[in-house]
Amino acid sequence: MDGDLGDFLRSRRARIQPADVGLTAHGRRRVPGLRREEVAQLAGVSVDYYIRLEQGRGPSVSDAVLDAIARVLRLDETEHAYLRTVARPRPRPRRSAAATQRVRPGLQLLLDTIDRAPAFVFGRRMDVLAWNAMGDALNGFSRLTPAERNIPRQVFLEGPGKACYPEWEAVAAETVAYLRLDAARCPSDTALCSLVGELSVKSEDFRRLWADHQVKEKTHGVKRITHPVAGDLVLPYETLTLPGDPEQLLVVYTPEPGSESAERLALLGSWTVPLPEVAGP
Structure with a gap:
């Protein structure tokens, strides 16, 4: 669904405090948790790259980058797999409301x-x-x-x-x-x-x-x-x-x-x- 990647990343960085990852908080912070710039720094990617990723307009992202972001945001195994799914959605046939599943x-x-x-x-x-x-x-x-x-x-x-x-x-x-x-x-x-x-x-x-x-x-x-x-x-x-x-x-x-x-x-x-x-x- 549209916006899932950005919303998910924002919700997860809001859980992490700067002190949790060894950063010192300076000045007034307008958002809870980590800033996008801090996630980018800790994950080893450019700020522009991370911002475009969070906005859903970035290029195809590698496993290495997703793994680094998952490490910074302290994602568990299920959250990590979810990040990979929403960051690189695979095209699937569009299912209609009338499509019915049946059991064998x-x-x-x-x-x-x-x-x-x-x-x-x-x-x-x-x-x-x-x-x-x-x-x-x-x-x-x-x-x-x-x-x-x-x-x-x-x-x-x-x-x-x-x-x-x-x-x-x-x-x-x-x-x-x-x-x-x-x-x-x-x-x-x-x-x-x-x-x-x-x-x-x-x-x-x-x-x-x-x-x-x-x-x-x-x-x-x-x-x-x-x-x-x-x-x-x-x-x-x-x-x-x-x-x-x-x-x-x-x-x-x-x-x-x-x-x-x-x-x-x-x-x-x-x-x-x-x-x-x-x-x-």
Whole structure:
């Protein structure tokens, strides 16, 4: 998306104080953190070159320069990869809002064999594409329209939101940080641009978090959920990128065996998962 590189660099140099990198601050500083001239000096590039890069009008930038800037701005591994993506975006076919992702039949079969833990697959824009019975019992995906089966919309607009997540702020920040990575990887996805625009207009929380330019892969963690039937649940989760389709991720909640959350999930599943039909005598 337009302006991502400059906004990202400005947000990251605002985090670094001159003293953090061995510089002495002189006079009144009009901006927080490092000045562009200081980043250029520390990265070993000309001031004009860095300014043009931050303004998005510079030439193709080398790995060495990006690595130097990442070192100065103390970027972590995900932020470093994000910098490379937005600094040198690769042309991709423009995706329309009508483009639909689907899961392989074998993947749905795999989901269905996971019968003790909620599991689901999401794709671009964090659209939920498939789920198992326990995932449906926990999240009610089958009762939602395809447009509603979108994690950012559920967090910020249409779902129970803050009432569902006791640690809503952390969930919201994690959601936005991953969505920004998705936007960098697929800058021509018109549906993703529309989603970001919709959320920005309708949610002040989303606008604030989006402007913060945090980026984070979705790999693993712990989600705390207050379910209307099962009550409070503590659910560790693992996220796996699917071989053959890196745009689809499998999420599996893995409650500690024997824990109260595991027992509550099992009870929820017994209430909501249909029992097999029994033949008559």
